[in-house]
Amino acid sequence: MMRDVFIIGVGMTKFGKFMETGMKQLAAEAVSGAFEDSGLGPNDVQFAAVGNSGWGNYSGQTCIRGQVVLRPLGMGGFPVINVENACACASTALHSAWLYVSSGQCDVALALGMEKLYHEQKELVMQSFIGGTDIEESMKLIAEAMESGQNPHTIFMDIYASEAHKHMDKYGTSQRQLAVISAKNHHHSTMNPRAQYQKDFTVEEVLADKPVTFPLTRAMCSPIGDGAAAAVICSGDYLKTLNGAKPVKIAASVLGAGADRGPGDTHICRRLSAKAYEISGLGPEDIDIAEVHDATSYAELAATENLGFCAPGEGGPFAESGATALGGKIPVNTSGGLECKGHPVGATGLAQIAEVVWQLRGEAGARQVQAAKIGLTQNGGGAIGNEEAAMGIHILTI
Amino acid sequence: MMRDVFIIGVGMTKFGKFMETGMKQLAAEAVSGAFEDSGLGPNDVQFAAVGNSGWGNYSGQTCIRGQVVLRPLGMGGFPVINVENACACASTALHSAWLYVSSGQCDVALALGMEKLYHEQKELVMQSFIGGTDIEESMKLIAEAMESGQNPHTIFMDIYASEAHKHMDKYGTSQRQLAVISAKNHHHSTMNPRAQYQKDFTVEEVLADKPVTFPLTRAMCSPIGDGAAAAVICSGDYLKTLNGAKPVKIAASVLGAGADRGPGDTHICRRLSAKAYEISGLGPEDIDIAEVHDATSYAELAATENLGFCAPGEGGPFAESGATALGGKIPVNTSGGLECKGHPVGATGLAQIAEVVWQLRGEAGARQVQAAKIGLTQNGGGAIGNEEAAMGIHILTI
Numbered sequence: 001m002m003r004d005v006f007i008i009g010v011g012m013t014k015f016g017k018f019m020e021t022g023m024k025q026l027a028a029e030a031v032s033g034a035f036e037d038s039g040l041g042p043n044d045v046q047f048a049a050v051g052n053s054g055w056g057n058y059s060g061q062t063c064i065r066g067q068v069v070l071r072p073l074g075m076g077g078f079p080v081i082n083v084e085n086a087c088a089c090a091s092t093a094l095h096s097a098w099l100y101v102s103s104g105q106c107d108v109a110l111a112l113g114m115e116k117l118y119h120e121q122k123e124l125v126m127q128s129f130i131g132g133t134d135i136e137e138s139m140k141l142i143a144e145a146m147e148s149g150q151n152p153h154t155i156f157m158d159i160y161a162s163e164a165h166k167h168m169d170k171y172g173t174s175q176r177q178l179a180v181i182s183a184k185n186h187h188h189s190t191m192n193p194r195a196q197y198q199k200d201f202t203v204e205e206v207l208a209d210k211p212v213t214f215p216l217t218r219a220m221c222s223p224i225g226d227g228a229a230a231a232v233i234c235s236g237d238y239l240k241t242l243n244g245a246k247p248v249k250i251a252a253s254v255l256g257a258g259a260d261r262g263p264g265d266t267h268i269c270r271r272l273s274a275k276a277y278e279i280s281g282l283g284p285e286d287i288d289i290a291e292v293h294d295a296t297s298y299a300e301l302a303a304t305e306n307l308g309f310c311a312p313g314e315g316g317p318f319a320e321s322g323a324t325a326l327g328g329k330i331p332v333n334t335s336g337g338l339e340c341k342g343h344p345v346g347a348t349g350l351a352q353i354a355e356v357v358w359q360l361r362g363e364a365g366a367r368q369v370q371a372a373k374i375g376l377t378q379n380g381g382g383a384i385g386n387e388e389a390a391m392g393i394h395i396l397t398i
Numbered sequence: 399m400m401r402d403v404f405i406i407g408v409g410m411t412k413f414g415k416f417m418e419t420g421m422k423q424l425a426a427e428a429v430s431g432a433f434e435d436s437g438l439g440p441n442d443v444q445f446a447a448v449g450n451s452g453w454g455n456y457s458g459q460t461c462i463r464g465q466v467v468l469r470p471l472g473m474g475g476f477p478v479i480n481v482e483n484a485c486a487c488a489s490t491a492l493h494s495a496w497l498y499v500s501s502g503q504c505d506v507a508l509a510l511g512m513e514k515l516y517h518e519q520k521e522l523v524m525q526s527f528i529g530g531t532d533i534e535e536s537m538k539l540i541a542e543a544m545e546s547g548q549n550p551h552t553i554f555m556d557i558y559a560s561e562a563h564k565h566m567d568k569y570g571t572s573q574r575q576l577a578v579i580s581a582k583n584h585h586h587s588t589m590n591p592r593a594q595y596q597k598d599f600t601v602e603e604v605l606a607d608k609p610v611t612f613p614l615t616r617a618m619c620s621p622i623g624d625g626a627a628a629a630v631i632c633s634g635d636y637l638k639t640l641n642g643a644k645p646v647k648i649a650a651s652v653l654g655a656g657a658d659r660g661p662g663d664t665h666i667c668r669r670l671s672a673k674a675y676e677i678s679g680l681g682p683e684d685i686d687i688a689e690v691h692d693a694t695s696y697a698e699l700a701a702t703e704n705l706g707f708c709a710p711g712e713g714g715p716f717a718e719s720g721a722t723a724l725g726g727k728i729p730v731n732t733s734g735g736l737e738c739k740g741h742p743v744g745a746t747g748l749a750q751i752a753e754v755v756w757q758l759r760g761e762a763g764a765r766q767v768q769a770a771k772i773g774l775t776q777n778g779g780g781a782i783g784n785e786e787a788a789m790g791i792h793i794l795t796i
Contacts, residue, residue: 002501053461056454061528063451063484064780065785067655071532071782076657077666080788081490084480087463096494103400103501131460134469256464259474270474368672382462384469389462390478 002102004236004249007396009038010354012229015196015342017118023055023228027069027114030228034110038232040242042075045232046106049081049096051089051113054128057121069114078106079140086132086382087293089113090229090349091255091392098253099231107238114228115344125224127314128345129156132382132389145174157221157296159383161213164298168215170313173214173301177316179206181297182220182339184325189336191367194239196342197224220297225342229350231357248357251280251374252395258387268387269306269378276376277308282393284308287330287395288372289359291352293380294337300324303378304332326367334367349379351391360398373398400500403635404645407436408752410627413594413740415516419624421453425467425512428626428745432508436630437642438753440473443630444504446496447479449487449511450744451527456517461680464678467512473485476504476568483528485691487511487629488747489653489790495631496651505636511749512626512671515743523622526743527554530787536721555619555694557612557781566613571699573613575714577604579619579695580737582723587734588640589765594623594740595689619697623740627748646755649678649772650793656785666785667776673776675685675706678793680708685728685793687757689750691778698722702730724765732757732765747777747790758796771796 005368011033013026033202035041050066061068066325079100085092091115097109117125130138142152183203189195201209203221209219239247254276258268266274277283284307292307295301301315309330310318318324324332335341335355336347356375358364382389409431411424433439448464459466464478471672477498483490488511495507515523528536540550565571581601587593599607599617607617637645652674656666676680682705690705692698699713707728708716716722722730733753736746754773756762771792780787 023535036728056460056529057458059533060455060525060529061533062454062526063482063487064530064782065482067780067782067787068532070660076655076670076783078655079653080483080655081479081653082482084463084482085478089461094481099501099503103497104760109437127458128460131454131458132462134466135457135459199437253478255477257474257476257478260469262572273477343698382465384462384465385474389465 005098005233005250006103006236006239007032007231007233007353007357008239008247009040009232010230010357011037012194012351012354013227014194014226015225015344018226019118023114023116024069024072024387026226026303027112028073030230031073031110031112034230034232035277039242040108041233042073044108045075045098045110045164046078047100047109048078048092049083049111051083051093053084053086053115054117054345057124058116058244062267066112085390087345087348088254088379088390089346090391091379092390094231094350094394095253095255095392097183098250099235101235105140107235109233110230111233112228112230115346116226117224117344118226131213134384139238151385157213157216160296161216166213173316175207175349176203176221177320178215178297178301179203181300181319182206185294185333185337185339186219188326188367190206190332191365192218192336192341195336195340196223197340202360215258216296219338222295222338222343225344227342227344229347229354231350231353250358250394250398251397252311254277254279254393257390258384260385261387267306268391270346272391272393275291276393276395282374282395286374288374289334289356289369290354290376291331291335292331292332292378294333294339295343295350295394297339300332300337304368307376307378334364334369352377352379353394356396360396401502403496403630404634404637405629405630405648405751405755406528406637406643406645407432407438408628408755409435409626410415410592410749410752412592412624413742414470416624418515421468421512421514422470423479424624424626426471428628429471429508429510432628432630437640438506438630440471442475442506443473443508445495445498445507446476447481447491447509449481449491451482451484451487451513452515452743455522455525456514464510483510483788485743485746486742486779486788486790488779489777489792490735492629492748492751493651493653493790494791496648499631499633506632507631508628508749509631510626510628512747513744513781514624515622515742516624526567532718532782555611555614557696558696559614562613567590571714572607575599575718576613576618576695576699579717580604583692583731583735583737584617586732586765587723587738588741589763590734593734593738594621595738605704613649614694618737620693620736624744625742625745626739627745627752629751630746644759646758647679647795648792649795650674650679652791654789655789656782659785663720665704666789667701670789671705671792674791674793680772680793684772685774686772687732687754687767688730688774688776689733689753690730690776692731692737693741695737698730698735705774705776724767729767732762732767750775750777751792754794758794
């Protein structure tokens with residue numbers, strides 16, 4: 001029933017700390033990049049889905065964020081859906097745009113994700129993070145933490161760390177294995193000129209970095225950041241009218257939200273990737289490269305298991321074997337991942353897409369994976385019950 | 399290519415000032431109402447689109463608003479898209495849910511819109527309104543207004559009023575004709591137990607009410623409000639499995655965004671309604687009832703023209719003739735409209751849908767339009783260029 005949909009252009013800003021650059025400028029750079037890459041322009045777009053998480057907190061710009069950033073680029077008059085889904089905003093935007101094209105509502109659509117997190121008022125960053133949870137519940141947790149003299153800023157990292165602890169207890173996963181993942185991503189980032197950090201870390205340096213909450217050190221956690229990323233997509237019929245296009249097919253676009261998961265129930269990442277594999281007719285053994293949501297290096301370890309790249313409990317040894325490094329069986333986060341490329345929340349899912357598109361087209365420069373034909377992105381966001389509040393998984397093929 | 403989609407249940411809270419009622423409670427009441435009406439329950443839902451405009455401003459609850467309000471109702475584990483589009487949030491949510499069902503992604507979906515605008519800090523209300531515009535531009539306007547000693551709170555009403563002025567100059571429309579529309583809606587609202595205000599106003603009383611900006615008086619403007627509205631929709635195949643369902647068909651679901659319109663260019667409302675008529679195979683002459691976005695009574699006048707219910711320039715005489723009143727040719731805003739039923743921004747579009755569904759099913763009580771078979775809703779939001787930043791138009795048939 002659904003039509004084939006192709007990504008014909010991607011663009012992204014460098015990720016980093018850009019205090020003097022406004023959201024409109026970031027969006028313009030990403031969108032212009034995607035246009036240049038696709039050979040299309042503002043007048044060709046028939047629908048846009050725009051994801052952002054924190055602009056409202058920082059400036060009061062809520063409601064019509066997409067229309068506001070697209071208008072200075074000469075774009076308007078077509079439907080715009082502004083979407084939110086915490087750190088999974090951008091994959092939600094791509095999913096919405098994919099649905100518009102695949103269902104035949106339009107032939108050409110734009111997906112855009114954008115974020116500015118650096119701000120002089122640092123408490124706004126905290127507020128943006130809490131917005132990805134049930135704020136009533138989180139405010140209670142924070143109040144309790146402060147009463148007991150705890151630093152409220154570590155609460156969320158504590159929650160992430162406690163998942164890592166469980167894995168360590170159950171499977172013997174070591175802190176060193178987490179550091180291997182982080183060091184691998186730091187090394188990848190040295191080959192990505194758009195990465196926020198491009199600095200090599202040895203495993204020892206990762207372990208010796210500032211402790212956040214055991215087993216996590218600073219080098220194992222994603223920084224905050226500013227940036228934007230965009231994709232221009234089109235239908236198969238429209239593609240036939242283009243000369244010199246470099247299409248990458250969206251073989252599966254799957255969105256889901258988390259739930260209260262009982263013991264033995266399948267994690268959202270496993271449920272959604274199973275669906276993506278079914279839709280695409282592919283399996284984890286077919287995936288050549290993946291960009292996964294390594295908000296912490298433990299999250300990457302869990303993703304490699306839940307996506308079926310290795311068996312449950314084997315994520316640590318799998319990383320240690322070099323399987324997920326450049327040159328390994330299935331390179332993961334060649335971009336440097338959220339840990340090093342950076343994590344401007346609303347932009348992340350489309351930055352993952354851009355990396356996979358460049359890899360599949362053989363345009364990834366020093367970090368190119370040879371003969372990569374099939375790639376996967378996994379983008380999670382927020383927390384609800386005991387799962388991510390939202391997750392988008394895409395499988396791309398060339 | 400698209401499948402038929404049916405609304406099988408609607409629910410809404412009374413609209414009003416509910417300082418002690420939280421967003422979760424409002425959402426629960428609307429969703430429970432829609433479930434009760436449809437005969438379905440939380441476990442039947444496979445997708446949800448949730449619209450809200452200002453919760454982030456008021457409480458910091460951004461990002462995953464839908465997941466947060468649905469979880470206490472035992473709902474989770476299916477995809478949720480959180481949408482924003484200023485006052486057109488709820489029709490954007492319905493459009494997104496319609497697309498999920500019509501494209502075959504799922505069989506049963508929930509669309510929810512919700513808003514709380516009353517707050518002890520009144521400046522937050524202003525902030526919410528500005529979020530529906532390009533905030534950089536608006537802050538400049540406000541700064542200029544304050545420098546010249548003007549009350550910044552009247553700026554936006556001034557913009558609405560200036561449109562009315564143009565119409566008065568061009569077509570001889572009178573302030574009294576605007577008051578006729580307002581008095582008509584106030585009379586309709588006396589028959590709607592869910593309306594925020596249920597008080598009859600004569601034309602003279604409307605004219606004598608507190609002036610806002612000429613030609614608008616307070617009785618011609620929508621109030622702020624709290625409330626929620628929801629719809630459960632399903633595919634035709636799924637409908638066949640239900641006993642005792644009361645389906646209303648979505649004959650057209652059209653979303654658009656505004657643009658910088660040159661002289662002679664067609665207004666967004668005319669463009670989108672033309673598309674809705676084409677999709678449904680219907681025309682303005684077929685419409686039995688309509689709920690339109692009367693943020694002010696001038697907006698209703700313009701809508702009756704742009705939707706083709708009367709000729710351009712004839713909106714004033716058309717209203718004066720009684721055509722848009724109960725018992726007239728095409729009753730408009732039998733609910734009382736935004737002016738009287740109220741306008742909790744994120745809920746409005748789905749409250750319009752609820753009214754039309756009740757009318758088409760013959761369940762509208764004292765305000766029932768006899769033998770209404772075809773209804774239209776028009777829901778606009780925000781401002782971009784010289785048009786609404788977003789607009790959703792739906793045509794429903796029974």
